[in-house]
Amino acid sequence: MIVMMALAGTMFAAAPFLIDAAPQEATMGLVYKIYFFHMPSAWMFLTAAVVAGVASFRLLFLKRPRADHWVIAAAELAVLFGAFTLVTGPLWARKSWGVWWVWDARLTSSLMLFMIFVAYVLLRKYGGAGSDKLGAGLALFGMANVPFIYVSVNYWRTFHPPTSVVPKLPVEMGIPLWFCVAAFTLLFIILLRLRARLEHQRDRVEMLYLAEDEA
């Protein structure tokens, strides 16, 4: 874990230099460089939703109670990376499109996914007993949105760049992007494990209190 943290720290320290070295884009100019953190954030947002959905499936249908810890961790990360995506996107759009926001399929469905996971976090905080299973249902519903969000730019009319932009990137733009994707993936794994560990430890506290009551 320490090695992963050191590697992620180094990668995030090096990322600004690589981004700075990347050329400006012909029509969008300098502002397109938001892309190097916006796109990895969006991918981690969708990944967190999938992780939460898979863990919810394990909790609901395979009766694995510890899977709940991973749902909580992934849902919180979906809120974090969702916030990054939904804040950096409009900052880029303001200059590229001339508006902060448009209600197209990609942006609206991403906002919906973000709100689903905000609802999950609030439900788990204030829902009381039984909120784990109710929340798992919500997270499964969130995961079902992910493929729709991903393909939305290819099927509906939008100003958002299509998914085909990524594989066609020139090398000088592709290197910093894939470097940032790797850094964000590492950060995601570290945060997911840390947050899940917090839930494991909370479980341990409950067990210790129960053992104390029984003694």
Place this chain on the structure above:
Amino acid sequence: MRLLRMVIVLAALAAPSLAFSDLSSVALAKEEQPQPPADFVPAESESQEQIPAMPLLGAAYGFIWLGVFGYVWSVARRLRKVESEIAALETRKR
């Protein structure tokens, strides 16, 4: 707690009205906006920009850095609290 509940209810009530109030401007904006780029093309030279990009770029990167540091700090604080509770309980058990 009560204040938080009020804020959540007010935000839930305000969200749809804000969304629909912006629809007419979206329809107008759509006509004026350019088509999405099919490819990202490197620029030949530095462009002259009407809306300065630097503050937008700074805000985007700043928000992410702050968010990451804030979240790591929050998880570490919660973890420290729980682990000290475990240590206290285990000492009491012995």
